[in-house]
Each structure stands twice: as C-alpha cells, then as structure tokens.
C-alpha cells in the first residue's frame with residue numbers, strides 16, 4: 001500500500017498508509033494525525049487540512065482546482081507548495097510523498 005510521510009511542527013515524522021484513491025486528509029484523520037482537523041470533511045471550504053508539500057513532490061501533483069486555489073490564498077503559513085490534503089488523492093506514483101503540517105494547524 002502506498003504511504004505518505006507527514007512531518008509535524010516539532011520535527012517528528014509519521015508514515016501513514018494511504019490506500020489508492022484516498023485523499024491524504026482521509027488517511028490523516030483515520031490515524032488521528034494532530035493538525036489535520038478537516039472540519040468540512042473534504043469539501044475544500046475550511047482550510048483545516050492545509051499541508052506544505054515537499055518541493056521534490058509538488059510538481060507531481062495534479063494542479064489545484066479553483067476552489068482550492070482560492071482557499072490557499074488565505075490559509076495561515078501559506079507557502080509556494082501549499083495544498084489542501086483533502087484534494088490530494090493517493091496514486092501509486094505518489095507513494096512516499098512527503099508533507100509538512102504547518103504549526104498554525106495545531107491551533108485550530
């Protein structure tokens with residue numbers, strides 16, 4: 001099964017199994033990952049699933065849709081590789097993807 005590596009603000013890394021066709025947010029919620037609240041349940045309207053994708057992986061992702069782009073404009077700690085983890089769907093090509101959970105996510 002593919003996996004994703006989430007780096008927490010304190011530097012800890014957690015490797016989560018992510019079934020194909022699951023969003024990264026779904027796997028994070030299943031495993032109770034701190035900082036991925038996902039208040040809207042994956043509707044791309046809350047921003048509480050924000051992650052910063054490792055630059056080496058960012059270019060492999062499908063581009064964000066308009067709703068995601070708009071929300072990313074206002075999330076705390078936005079960076080050039082920011083994405084909503086509910087909008088990133090696991091595929092075999094993304095096995096091993098690395099992400100960082102912004103510290104602001106722990107305050108939500």
Ligand code: FES
Nearest residue numbers: 040042044047086
């Ligand atoms: S879960 Fe709400 S934007 Fe991703």
